[in-house]
Amino acid sequence: MDSAESAGGRLGAVLSAPRAGVVALGDRGPWLATTPAQARQVLTDVAHFDFPADVSRSGDLSASRGETRSGHLLFEPLTPDQVARGVATFARLWPESVAAHDRDAPGEPYDAMRLLRRPVARSTCDALLDHASEQQRDTVADGVLAWIDALAPVISAARAPRRWSRVRRDEREARHDLEDALAQVDGLPGTPQQAATMLAAGIQVPIAAGSWLLAWLGSHPSYDVEPAHAAWETLRLTPPTWITARLTTTDVELGGARLAAGSVVLVSPLLLGRLAELVPGDPDGLAGFDPDRWQDETRRPGAWLPFGAGPHACPGRNLGMAVLVHLAGWATTHRVRLAREVKIDQSRGLAPLPCRFTTAVGGGGSR
Ligand code: HEM
Secondary structure: OOOHHHOOHHHHHHHOOOOOOEEEOOEOEOEEEOOHHHHHHHHHOOOOEEOEOOHHHOOOOOOOOOOEOOOOOOOOOOOHHHHHHHHHHHHHHHHHHHHHHHHHOOOOOEEHHHHOHHHHHHHHHHHHOOOOOHHHHHHHHHHHHHHHHHHHHHHHOOOOOOOOOHHHHHHHHHHHHHHHHHHOOOOOOOOHHHHHHHHHHHHHHHHHHHHHHHHHHHOOOOOOOOHHHHHHHHHHHOOOOOOEEEEEOOOEEEOOEEEOOOOEEEEOHHHHOOOOOOOOOOHHHOOOOOHHHHHOOOOOOOOOOOOOOHHHOOOOHHHHHHHHHHHHHHHHHOOEEEOOOOEEEOOOOOEEEOOEEEEOOOOOOOO
16 A cells, blocks of 8 residues: 555645644645644634635635635534434445445455445435435435535646636536435435535545545455454544644734734644554554554544544544444455555545455455
8 A cells, every 4th residue: 555654745745744833834834733732722723713615625725815614503413313323324235335346347356435435425314314215315315426526626626626617517516406405305404505515524534434444454454453443543544534724813823833814724633643642552653554552542542633623523423433343344354455556545635546455255256
């Protein structure tokens, strides 16, 4: 597997930044918080560090004119019932997705990012859309996946695409189709626009996280591993939301530096997950996948903030973890193995490109 440590682009710049104080990544920022205390300050002090308005381009706010989302809706954390419903759907649909591949492409390696789409989309829809019919959930799940696909070229474009460009129009159309489908559903979490945002966040990120989990376990095939430890270790080494951005609303002090109003400040769970103070085990081995390190209970898994922190922390974290733990259990009993070298796709969060794997137990033509 390609390692984050040898990656170029923004990932390389963040990982090679000095790990003290707040660091300017360019002449005039963005600024990078490099300690857990600074990261917490940025994520919890929403009066001074606000959400950028254009979240679709988070991490690259070079075109930002300083608009923030102050005063917008906070999402309620999922209830235990919602989590139970979501993970039950995932547990039912994941083997179906694997079996469909065995039918359609026997002997071909599985593609994690593809296989996970429907089980994750339906799992999140079932968790959130209590009052929707089966058919509505199917329509909405397909609509979210179509919107996520249409958003990809908007996010990964080197420069923000123009308002009337083809990619913007396709994205708008997909978003409107989804919002129309959501408008038919009773008891939505918020308006159709807000529900669409929540569903997209709750589907795109777990698909990438699940794919990374299979990639890590597939490159350590004989691992007799505790599923929760494998899930945490995956979220430590390759958190899909590896960087998040805030804009300062006023002049503010951070880590001894004075930042002007309108500065972009970045927090990176991926960087924090490589700090020896937060992670047990040999400080020289922190770039390696070692789920057993979490048997040492002197450090709390998640202290590197793979689900964020503060009022905008992930409301779906319990469902995300439950799905990953389920998938890790499946991967170890089926002896997942990587079939191809994995590269790191940084175009939109972090995703494995591709994660093609086989299983030694149970999979049709996949041996
Ligand atoms: C392993 C799976 C997941 C990971 C690693 C993850 C990670 C994150 C992170 C890091 C944030 C904070 C981003 C920021 O501060 O800018 C976030 C926010 C969010 N997540 Fe998740 N997430 C996961 C699963 C889910 C699920 C299952 C749902 C919904 C059911 C969900 C819904 C959301 C929403 C709506 C937000 C935005 C919160 C806000 O803006 O106030 N996530 N997630």
